[in-house]
Amino acid sequence: MKANIVCLPGDGIGPEVVEAAKNILIATSQIFDHQINLNSYPIGGIAIDLYGNALPESTLEACLNADAVLLGAVGGPKWDSPDALVRPEQGLLAVRKGLNLFGNLRPVKPHPKLLHASPLKPEKLANVDFIFVRELTSGVYFGMPKERRKFNDEEIAIDTMSYTTSEIQRVARLAFELARQRRKKVTSIDKANVLESSRLWRKVVTQIGAEYPDVTLEHILVDAAAMYLLNKPASFDVLVTENMFGDILTDEASVLTGSMGNLPSASLGEALNQHGKPRGLYEPIHGSAPDIAGKGIANPIGTILSTALLLRYSLGLEQEALLIEKAVDQTIEAGVLTADLGGNYSTSEMTQTILSHMTENVTAIK
């Protein structure tokens, strides 16, 4: 297969984890005889430094023409002033919006060997296997007005949480479709006891749910969901929620796996690539971690597993995805862990170990 992948390494540990994932992609394409072109473009703080714009036109253009996009992370203290006019995060939001990626999938499944790395009791973690569907291109992240202005003799800042029926319908459908391939349960999370946008959310999700009588639907308020993720996480299958609730709850959920460094994500929309598959954006859920940037100790698993999702969803390469996922499991099993997981291996040592497991397993899988 021929594929065109755009890499957006970004800031902080972004370039380190994307480098690791590129090595995995190159090895995979050699093993299975694919021609995967990888081209990197700036986004985030580095793009602000180079072009004064967190998402240069040429970067968005390249993403629009790619089969899929692999992103590291954006942001850092250098660009963090509350009064800054351009911010690295604007680049990330603009690429999600520019590619119309309304559904962000974040799977959470703790590895049995990493139970000790989670602050939760191991018995709470048994059978935990769920996936978040976070709405990604609307809600309070994008609602208008969004501004700061003078108000009497002080300043007022305004963000707007808004949703249209169709924005809720499409992400709800994605969640129900996923649930059909899993344990057939959808948990919709909102704040319908307070927010108007949540009341519409609940109504529309219920309507879509009626199209899926084989899938069980439950509604939970976001504050209760934050609690249930810790005291009964095994009760969840597919969770669907608005943009900011999803941002917050997925950081919380990542702790169940021992480290947020482990969590991949796939952002999908309606646009298809030349292979007739979704032109997705794949990124770890972690940020740019400026405190450890440049030290070569970042956990590459979130980005490497994002690469597996890329191969599966955007290129339809299931065997390739499984080969990577199995090698990551074996590396964890073997205790080759980075500092966030309680080990002392470097990013490149962990990546090399994953690569050697891939090579070992290849005859078995091919």
Ligand code: IPM
């Ligand atoms: C995430 C991140 C981003 C978000 C930031 C960096 C803008 O926290 O992908 O979860 O809030 O969506």
Ligand code: MG
């Ligand atoms: Mg986040």
